[in-house]
Amino acid sequence: MRDTTARSAEAVLEIRDLSVTYGGRPPVRAVRGVSLRLARGEALGLVGESGCGKSSLARALAGLEPAEGQVMMNGRPLPHRRTREQARRVQMVFQDPYASLNPRMTAVQTVAEMLRVHRLRPKDQIAERARELLDLAGLPSQVADTRPAALSGGQRQRVAIARALALEPDVLVADEPTTALDVSVQAVILELLAHLRETLGLALLLITHNLAVVSAVCDRAAVMHSGEIVEQAAVPALLASPQHPYTRRLLAAVPRLGPPPG
Amino acid sequence: MSDDLLEVRGLRVTMRGAAGGRAPVVHDLSLRLAAGEALGLVGESGSGKTTTLRAILRLLPAAGRIAAGQVLFAGQDLARVRERDLRAVRGGRIGVVWQDPLAALDPLMRVGEQIAEVIRAHGRGASRREAHQRALGLMRQVELPGAEAMFRRYPHELSGGQRQRIVIASAIAAGPRLLLADEPTTALDVTIQDQILTLLARLRAELGLALLLVTHDLAVVWQTCDRVAVMYAGRIVEEGPVASVFAAPRHHYTRGLLGAAPSLEMPGVLPRGIPGTQPGPTGAPGCAFAPRCPASDHKCRTVTPVLAAPSGDGHPAACHHPLPTGLGAGRA
Numbered sequence: 144m145r146d147t148t149a150r151s152a153e154a155v156l157e158i159r160d161l162s163v164t165y166g167g168r169p170p171v172r173a174v175r176g177v178s179l180r181l182a183r184g185e186a187l188g189l190v191g192e193s194g195c196g197k198s199s200l201a202r203a204l205a206g207l208e209p210a211e212g213q214v215m216m217n218g219r220p221l222p223h224r225r226t227r228e229q230a231r232r233v234q235m236v237f238q239d240p241y242a243s244l245n246p247r248m249t250a251v252q253t254v255a256e257m258l259r260v261h262r263l264r265p266k267d268q269i270a271e272r273a274r275e276l277l278d279l280a281g282l283p284s285q286v287a288d289t290r291p292a293a294l295s296g297g298q299r300q301r302v303a304i305a306r307a308l309a310l311e312p313d314v315l316v317a318d319e320p321t322t323a324l325d326v327s328v329q330a331v332i333l334e335l336l337a338h339l340r341e342t343l344g345l346a347l348l349l350i351t352h353n354l355a356v357v358s359a360v361c362d363r364a365a366v367m368h369s370g371e372i373v374e375q376a377a378v379p380a381l382l383a384s385p386q387h388p389y390t391r392r393l394l395a396a397v398p399r400l401g402p403p404p405g
Numbered sequence: 406m407s408d409d410l411l412e413v414r415g416l417r418v419t420m421r422g423a424a425g426g427r428a429p430v431v432h433d434l435s436l437r438l439a440a441g442e443a444l445g446l447v448g449e450s451g452s453g454k455t456t457t458l459r460a461i462l463r464l465l466p467a468a469g470r471i472a473a474g475q476v477l478f479a480g481q482d483l484a485r486v487r488e489r490d491l492r493a494v495r496g497g498r499i500g501v502v503w504q505d506p507l508a509a510l511d512p513l514m515r516v517g518e519q520i521a522e523v524i525r526a527h528g529r530g531a532s533r534r535e536a537h538q539r540a541l542g543l544m545r546q547v548e549l550p551g552a553e554a555m556f557r558r559y560p561h562e563l564s565g566g567q568r569q570r571i572v573i574a575s576a577i578a579a580g581p582r583l584l585l586a587d588e589p590t591t592a593l594d595v596t597i598q599d600q601i602l603t604l605l606a607r608l609r610a611e612l613g614l615a616l617l618l619v620t621h622d623l624a625v626v627w628q629t630c631d632r633v634a635v636m637y638a639g640r641i642v643e644e645g646p647v648a649s650v651f652a653a654p655r656h657h658y659t660r661g662l663l664g665a666a667p668s669l670e671m672p673g674v675l676p677r678g679i680p681g682t683q684p685g686p687t688g689a690p691g692c693a694f695a696p697r698c699p700a701s702d703h704k705c706r707t708v709t710p711v712l713a714a715p716s717g718d719g720h721p722a723a724c725h726h727p728l729p730t731g732l733g734a735g736r737a
Contacts, residue, residue: 325683326621326622327679328449330667330676332678352594358667359667359668359672378672379673392596398622400624400651
């Protein structure tokens with residue numbers, strides 16, 4: 144018993160037997176009793192194909208979707224209805240930054256709004272802090288006063304990341320953060336995520352259909368299929384000796400750049 | 406005449422901008438495709454790859470126009486033939502597979518009928534019954550289970566992979582020798598993508614089809630194509646056999662693109678991005694990649710490089726300072 148408590152204290156985020164069910168006849172069980180742990184500063188990849196439940200799981204974690212089961216943050220339960228203080232611990236970055244940013248707000252305004260709503264800085268320091276965060280996310284200062292429409296896809300995703308960082312979260316949940324981006328831009332955003340993780344000690348839950356992205360960025364990976372985690376392992380082990388038939392099927396299907404291995 | 410099935414010569418496409426002026430989006434593009442060959446046209450969004458494919462079929466959006474160049478196919482210049490002569494080509498002698506099968510199919514028509522329609526439109530006097538039978542045969546050829554029942558389904562009742570199989574069956578229904586495919590697997594899950602690519606490879610071998618594959622995914626090109634042409638800002642910047650281009654890229658953009666793709670073979674290794682972004686359409690002289698290129702100098706910013714073969718062995722690249730042949734492998 145004591146042992147369990149000690150271990151969950153190490154985990155920045157732990158979910159136990161989490162289920163997400165959508166109404167309808169019959170109801171759809173999108174996430175079925177999933178348990179996961181995320182250590183401080185760790186990068187965990189959640190991999191699966193469309194409809195496997197990975198985005199439902201992410202949204203439940205961020206408190207955007209009602210769920211059964213338990214979400215523990217630093218060893219304490221995180222309810223679905225969260226206080227502001229609780230809400231800011233887990234922040235999300237979405238696939239389409241264009242859809243997740245307010246088109247009428249400049250980059251600075253977008254980040255400043257977060258700081259203001261959560262009262263994280265005195266009024267007179269908000270703008271300065273917003274620029275600092277955008278800088279941290281690698282947005283060129285010349286475009287800090289620009290609206291999303293005039294930004295490139297990569298720049299928009301940087302704004303979305305800066306906005307998430309504004310709340311000084313412990314966990315960043317990134318749901319297909321580079322899927323809408325070109326490969327040369329994807330690489331730059333992955334570098335940024337890895338850098339933030341290292342410098343801020345941020346734990347990262349990276350949700351993606353792309354195993355190669357997980358391979359590049361994550362320490363561990365969990366493979367999701369039909370609402371369940373079918374396999375969980377350190378990335379090199381998962382790639383070298385996948386245990387579950389579905390993981391093997393997924394790995395075999397990834398097109399490779401170069402002669403087939405073996 | 407060469408034995409090329411398709412030859413594009415000096416294609417220039419312009420788009421009307423919001424301000425009213427016309428901006429070039431494809432510059433002086435030439436490519437050739439031999440019978441039975443598969444060419445991958447690869448590039449990032451905005452590189453002009455889809456515009457090139459659409460220009461070949463003269464299916465440009467209203468703002469687009471072919472400003473110069475020829476599209477030679479079966480002894481005709483498709484850029485100049487009458488619109489009604491194009492109808493026999495589009496979907497007939499050239500089959501087309503689009504990225505989004507749901508958008509390519511008629512939502513109110515049974516999927517089997519959509520294949521039969523292609524057969525009747527292009528197959529001179531096929532009866533309704535014959536067309537129906539041949540559609541069923543095509544559905545079996547693209548490995549759709551239970552063809553009889555599937556024939557009567559509507560697109561929304563099918564999975565994404567099944568829909569794309571219907572689109573492929575329609576594309577080959579009139580017996581084309583050339584297939585154009587625009588990101589045919591991008592909207593699909595990776596396991597389904599694998600099945601569709603395998604299917605395309607099998608059909609190519611069985612039917613002797615040539616393939617022009619437009620994609621952003623280098624690995625898909627590696628798996629599917631014989632040759633690759635890399636596009637950047639409306640131009641082909643490098644072109645050659647897939648093995649040669651991927652093992653020893655000569656253009657700095659191609660090398661950057663190869664290094665930017667994350668790899669399953671190297672866990673824990675971050676891909677290297679290419680700083681900056683691709684410029685929009687511009688008629689300015691110089692290499693469009695120069696602002697992002699580690700090797701660029703004054704000449705790169707003032708003189709537009711042409712796609713030229715090296716003096717020794719190796720494939721053509723449009724670069725003033727190409728990487729040496731045989732060295733600088735992208736996956737090093």
